[in-house]
Amino acid sequence: MTLYDVPAPAKINLFLHVVGRRDDGYHLLQTAFRFIDLCDTLHFDRRSDGRIVCEGSQPGLAHEDDLVVRAARALQSATGTSFGAQIRYQKIIPSGGGLGGGSSDAASTLLALNRLWQTGLDRRALMALALPLGADVPVFIYGQPAFAQGVGEQLSPLSLPQRFYVVIQPSEPVPTAGIFSAPELTRNTPSIIMSVFVDWQRVHAQGIGVLAGGTNSGSSSGTSSSPYFGRNDLEPVVCSRFARVRETALWLKRQGIHARMTGSGGCFFIECATLEQARLCQQEIIVKMPGSENGQTAMVENTWACPGLLDHPLRHWIRS
Incomplete structure (x- = not known):
């Protein structure tokens, strides 16, 4: 038996607040997860000898x-x-980009092998297996946009409007562990209740619109300078420690393009109202972004324009 072309989508964090730290060192977070149509692809053949053989690491x-x-x-x-x-x-999602590629691959593996091996675990059981693999893995099993709390495992469903995204990969991977251990990381952002984010989404649903020219008709929570809710508390730490990420952030800001870092970095995303807007914005960035000069590494490794997903593509492979 086989399962081929199994997708493992990337995620973005629409905001990411660090609201505390447990005695065991794990950080307490509040974030909103959304899947996007930027996917790794996995292929599975069932073996009868019990061996796990993996190609493509x-x-x-x-x-x-x-x-x-x-x-x-x-x-x-x-x-x-x-x-x-x-x-x-096959990897498409860059490592060290804050897009959850490894976590998504692990989750799609659990979902696919649960079907291929006919082991019959439901969603709750698979999420319990997922958490020890990494804090982001359960949300991919959960299968829908989610408001997350705790270390990322306390999930509540979110209804999000259709949006499209430009994803920008600086030419510098960012290791997650070093960011969370940084002494300068903000760890006391005030907690919010989910309805605050939901109400903000409803109010701003008609206002978003990143244009290829770099202008934006959206407004942020408490400021007119950003179209995004809250902030990513990890972004200042990453930008202070990784030159290519910092240069990318500053260049985008100079162009008047509002971008936000996802996860622990270093990829940025730009939210757009239509796929056409996303593609125009991507092309503007490709044309204007400084390239490699005098033997220097280019500031940006890659860009993508892709839809946000309303659900994980494998959501209905398991019982809830």
Whole structure:
């Protein structure tokens, strides 16, 4: 049995507030997750010998450290299945970009192998397996846009308007662990209740519109200079420590384009009302963005224009 062309979509954090820190060192967050149509692709063949064989891991990443392998092993251990899997995947989502690529790959592995092995776990059981793999993994099993609290595991469904995004990848990956351990990280942002974000979304639903010329008709929570709710508390830390990320942020600001960093960085996103606007904005960035000069590395590695997803493409593969 096989499952080919299984998607693993990226996520963006529409805002990300660090509201505290537990005694065990884990940070308490509030964030809004949205999936976007920028996907890795995985292929699975069922094996009868119980072995997990994975092709396509990141260079320098040990087989047993790959989240895809760890997810497969976790499902094997939890269910006692005698099956194994031959897994291949192609990476599109950049590592160290704050887009949740590794977490999404792990979640799609759990969803696909639960079906391929006919292990029959429901959503709650798979989310419990997902959390030890990483704080972002459960939301991909949850399968819909979500308001997240705790370490990211307390999820409530969000209804979000259709939006389109330009994603910008600076030519510098950002390791998550170093950002959360930074002494200068803000860890006391006041908590909000979900309805505050929901009400803000409703009020601003008609106002968003990033244009190719860099203007924006949206307004932010408490300021007219940004079309986004709240902020990403990790962005100042990342920009202070990673030159290419900082240069990208400053260049976008100089163009009058409102962008926000997602997750722990270093990718930025720009929210648009239509796919045409997103593509025009992407083209403007490609044309104007400084390239490599005098042997220097280019500031930006890649850009994409893609829709936001209303649901995870595999949401209905499991029972709720």
